[in-house]
Amino acid sequence: VIERPASALKELVENAIDAEASQIDVVLIDGGRKLISVTDNGHGMRREELLLAIERHATSKLPDEDLSQIGWLGFRGEALPSIGAVTRLTITSRVHDSDEAWRLTINCGQVGGVHPAAQTPGTRVEVRDLFFATPARLKFLKTPRTEFQHASEVIKRLAMVRPDIGYSLSDGERRTLNFPAGGTDLFDARLNRLAAVMGREFTDNALLIDATREGIRLTGYASLPTLNRTTNRMQYLFVNGRPVRDRVLTGAMRAGYMDVLAHGRHALAALFLEM
Ligand SMILES: Nc1ncnc2c1ncn2[C@@H]1O[C@H](COP(=O)(O)OP(=O)(O)OP(=O)(O)O)[C@@H](O)[C@H]1O
Ligand SMILES: [Mg+2]
Structure with missing residues (x-):
């Protein structure tokens, strides 16, 4: 269900990733309320595929075997039809x-x-006048600035997972984000991308993590105790390549840093779980 520009944007960017794009360019006008435009250089669609794309449950992303092996971000065949139902x-x-x-x-x-x-x-997918036909939903949107920030956060999270993809975000006047596609060395690419998204201060003051327990692998970076914030907003968790928000992580981070951080201070981290 589409709640705000950022949720529509997430679906469109995920589709571009699934289409194997190496560059994804986003424009949001009026915080995405007037226009959300996502351009990718992925595999594209033929005429008949275009018509199928807006049919409900007509996904092209059927899993090869069992569902746990899904390599796609999308799988329901719902996003475009749902967006098409409430926008131009x-x-x-x-x-x-x-x-x-x-x-x-x-x-x-x-x-x-x-x-x-x-x-x-x-x-290129363009969504104009989100919720123009559903004023009740329009009323719940925050200021364009706030909606833009939510959308920006969506791009940052997805950009952290796939440093091999280049991303840009513009508000129609200027580029507010520009993450060039990383090189072929995955290790360097991830570190560079994390520096671009979270700041050099983070990557310069973070410890590399790489641990495997019971078939679950945890990689990423966590800040030295000397680098901390008043909120836990800079704690990012990804499970099998998907950004997730999770209280258990927040709790585990707090417990882990308990003895080295003052009360009310939070570490920074980008952690990737693969299972
Ligand atoms: N940017 C794109 N490039 C190429 N094909 C696309 C793109 N966006 C959508 N499609 C095609 O349109 C179909 C429908 O997209 P939609 O997002 O509605 O469903 P989905 O991605 O299959 O599943 P989900 O609803 O979980 O996102 C996709 O399965 C894909 O074949
Ligand atoms: Mg999709």
């Missing part, structure tokens, strides 16, 4: 081995047809 949605796409691009529009669930368009290989 435009999807323009071109596959890499074709000269033609196609554009599909859907206006509050009404499909407006598929037309030829101009587009470099990849996909």
Whole structure:
């Protein structure tokens, strides 16, 4: 369910990641309320695939065998139809081995047809006037600035998982985030990306973590006690490549630093669990 611009944005960026994009560029106007635009250079969609993309439960991402082996971020085939139901949605796409691009529009669930368009290989999804038809939801949106920050946080989290993908975010006037795609050395790429997202101060003052217990591997970085904050907002956890917010982690972090941090102070961390 789409609650705010950031939740729609998360779905669109995940789709771009699943399409194997190496560059994802986002524009948000008016905190995403007027326009959310996500452009990727992923594999794109053919004309018939475009029409399928907005059908409910028509995912192209069926697992090979058992569900635990899912390598995709998406799997329900729900995101685009749900967004299309409450906005003016435009999807323009071109596959890499074709000269033609196609554009599909859907206006509050009404499909407006598929037309030829101009587009470099990849996909651009534009969501205009989120919730214009559902004023009750509009009322719950915060200021454009706050909505923009939520969306920015979504990009940062996804960017921390995949340093091999380049990301940018613009408010229509200037780029507020720009994370260039990292190199092929995964270790360096992750450290550089964490520095870009969380700041050099973090990566310069953090300990490398790499531990395996009972088939669960924990990697990442945690700050030295001398680097701390008044909130736990800079504690990021990822489980199997997905950003998660979790009280258990917050509790474990607090317990771990209990003897070395003053009351009310919080360590910084980016931790990746694989199981
Ligand atoms: N950026 C994109 N590039 C290429 N194909 C895309 C892109 N976005 C969506 N698609 C195609 O459209 C389909 C529908 O997308 P949608 O997000 O609704 O469902 P999903 O990703 O399969 O599952 P979920 O609802 O869990 O996100 C996808 O399965 C994919 O085939
Ligand atoms: Mg999806």
